[in-house]
Amino acid sequence: MTAPSIAHLPGQAAHVFAAEAIRVTSGANHGDPLDLPAACQPGDIYQLDRAAAALRLLLANVAGDAGQSVASGSQIGAPGDAVELVARHVLMAPDGDTVDILLIAHVVSGRHYALPLSPIAPRTEYTLLESHEDPGTARLADLICVAFCTGTMITLAGGAQHAIEALQPGDRVLTRDSGPQPLRFIGRANLRALGSFAPVVISAGTLGNEGDLVVSPHHRVFLYQRGARRLGDTAELLVQAKHLVDGESVWRREGGYVDYYSLVFDRHEIIYAEGIPCESLQVSEATMQMMPEALAQSLRAQFPGLAHRPHFGTEAGRAELDAAARAALFKKRGKD
DSSP states (O other): OOOOOOBOOOEEEEEEEEGGGEEEEESTTTTOBSOOGGGOOTTOEEEEOTTOOOEEEEEEEOSTTSOEEEOTTOSSSOTTOEEEEEEEEEEEOTTSOEEEEEEEEETTTTEEEEEESSOOOBTOOEEEEEEESSOOSOOTTOOOOSOEETTOEEEBTTSOEEEGGGOOTTOEEEETTTEEEEOOEEEEEEEEOOGGGSOEEEOTTSSSOSSOEEEOTTOEEEEEOOSSOOSSSSSEEEEEHHHHOOSSSEEEOOSSEEEEEEEEOSSOOEEEETTEEEEOOOOSHHHHHHSOHHHHHHHHHHSTTOOOOOOSSEEEOHHHHHHTOHHHHHHHHHHO
């Protein structure tokens, strides 16, 4: 079997905020912006200014250890300007979810910019839990959309299971709603498993999965709810993997590297990974704005006008799962 067609990602478009737009609204450093760890105090509460505008930072991915630099088209600095990761802050949202924010230094101007690894909302209180002077070895270009990890077994049209890294465009994959469908595109990125990029491991059997299912934190798993007691208004439930984390059956795997693979079909599909239904990559202008720039450009070039409608179903967040007793959901699914 020949190697799959892969989209290698030479650079990244990130949306950042000026660090001054995220300030302490309650705590020891009231009024101060997000800064280097020595100037920050755990327990302080930060908010994003409601007038803050996200700035587009285009990054050139330089080979080896040459660092990162600004690429043409960026709203920050000039092409070739050096940028550095100088800190990583971990904050907690009101719903108990954590958000990692990378602090980026634009070397020429000395200004700092904040890159949230998960979306943050203005006028929402985020409590600083911890700050790290060494943000790890993550490169700023290493951002990825929802994806499966190496070794994930994907069910093909005839029922056979193939490891995701062995798939090729044109392979017919079994989908829940559309039957066998040809795989149109495979994207891959190799990342350092740091913070919000650390994959989520759903242990074998937790949801009826045959083996450990390892996915990116925002990847959504499909659950079909039986009986009268349901979350939301529909029997079909889509849940981001990060919201399933309980530290026991489902956990975050940090450290080392991880290969993430994204699968694209003509439509946003529910496919089978390790025997359980999960979403494919949903392609739309909104999601493409969040993708690595090279991946988005490749998708637009190969599939002009491609735009997926999202799969029907209720989206359940962490608060809903907490209220519904996550462990009971796991136990029930494991017996199906």
